[in-house]
Amino acid sequence: MPSLSPASRSKAVTALLVAPAGLFFFFLLILPLVVVIIYSFGARAEAGGYAPAFTLENYANLPARGRVFFNTLTLAPLGTLLTALFAYPLAYFLAVKANERLRTLLLVLVIVPFWTSQLLRYYAWIMILGAKGIPSWLSFIGIADVRILNTPTAVLIGAVYGFLPLMILPIYVSLEKLDKRLLEASADLGADARRTFWQVTLPLSLPGVATGSMLVFILLMGEYILPQFLGGGKVFFIGNALVDLFLQSRNWPFGAAVSTAMVAIMFVTIALYMRFVLNRGDVRRAALV
Template sequence: MAASLPSSRSKVVTTLLVAPAGLFFLFLLILPLIVVIIYSFGARAEAGGYAPAFTFDNYANLPARGQAFINTLTLAPLGTLLTVLFAYPLAYFLAVKANERLRTLLLVLVIVPFWTSQLLRYYAWIMILGSKGIPSWLAWIGMTDVRIINTPWAVLIGAVYGFLPLMVLPIYVSLEKLDKRLLEASADLGADAPRTFWQVTLPLSLPGVATGSMLVFILLMGEYILPQLLGGGKVFFIGNALVDLFLQSRNWPFGAAVSTALVAIMFVTIAVYMRFVLSRGDTRRAALV
């Protein structure tokens, strides 16, 4: 009887600690999502907005926004992959090679862009990628008629620049926690540096890569400002389609259907990705043992 009292008290304390986060999750994520799903089966009112109904027409019309889905599902994963390729060497250098003073300086430089508005940073890239920026510099060496702004390449450059810190920091934390004795043991067993990296360092840093990839991918899937500014409205993302449907066309049910489809795609993609990464990480760890 005496032993059950501490257990009951522990459950009450745990419930009280978890309750604020649970309520936050319920009211700011679950309930709004339920409302969006309900709206997705409605009809557009005569003056725009929502009219109660139960129809699947909005989901049947999703191909009308097919280009937005194609652009998003192509550029968001590609932007995430490019961000990983740029972030990993930097995170590796910070965690393994840099001394304490240089590491601190570089970490500050990685974080500094977040001190300014994302909007201002993208406007700066408009100047850099515009006709008076990089294309004019390339013209000096004979590469004329180069156009970067208002293209998918500009969107990818902005994605890598804008979300690089979100990729670097999780990978850095994962590598910084790496037991250096494993690297020494690998070298003692005759493995060269590349083999040590592929068989020891990379597998053990996959949780950081997975975390950073999820952060970047989720944000890119719902991005609006990036394709609007650097894509010039010509590279249309789902975020741009939602702005058009909710604010201009005022077709809320169709916008809700597009939103629901986006959430479903993101959920499935992230679930498959995490399953692949975690299972691969477990396999590599078993191989190490």
């Protein structure tokens, strides 16, 4: 029996190492997605659930949930943008300005919210944004009739608070790995701090911004608890619609069609965003060189 060549042996070892992750990926991601797509072309059974069929009616009815798609596709990108705007200055301070002891303390404080249940944190925001919270404080100084809870503003506040650590950490890693000699070279060439930031620091930290934005955007697109608690049943996301369709209306095919549409939108949006950000970063790095 002929022995395997070094190249074939290397490929066999690689296949064995990749196989567990590949099986995990197939059975927990690809296969469930295929099942959802199949269900999306079915019909609702008389008692609810799924009945085998092949129809495009579920996709034709997607405009009936247009408000849900509008809320999600508006508030999720806006929440991601606001989270990035709040996260970048703190990540920059942690990576560039803070000394080692203060940096460690602040990193712990960034992670601390994850030690508490998300439900408890949103309950706390209900108290803060409710009638006895910020609106009562504003009325005390003469600004009356302010309503924050159960509005898109409350959902955005909760999004920034809830997902801020997921944005800070990738940006911090990108900035922390930044070669400080580039900043010194920029200063030696006559660039001030502002110009150095826009032409050196920001372009080289874009991969961290892209990673954090992708994490936050994906999670916001599928959020259920956030709009349910801080939106008060008046600001619905796709996640809320899916709970209604699968558990209450028991219209599984229509819920599967909504899920498939959401996955397609997320895939296209993230692909365009990543391509724009990475291309922009490559252009700026080339210009810098």
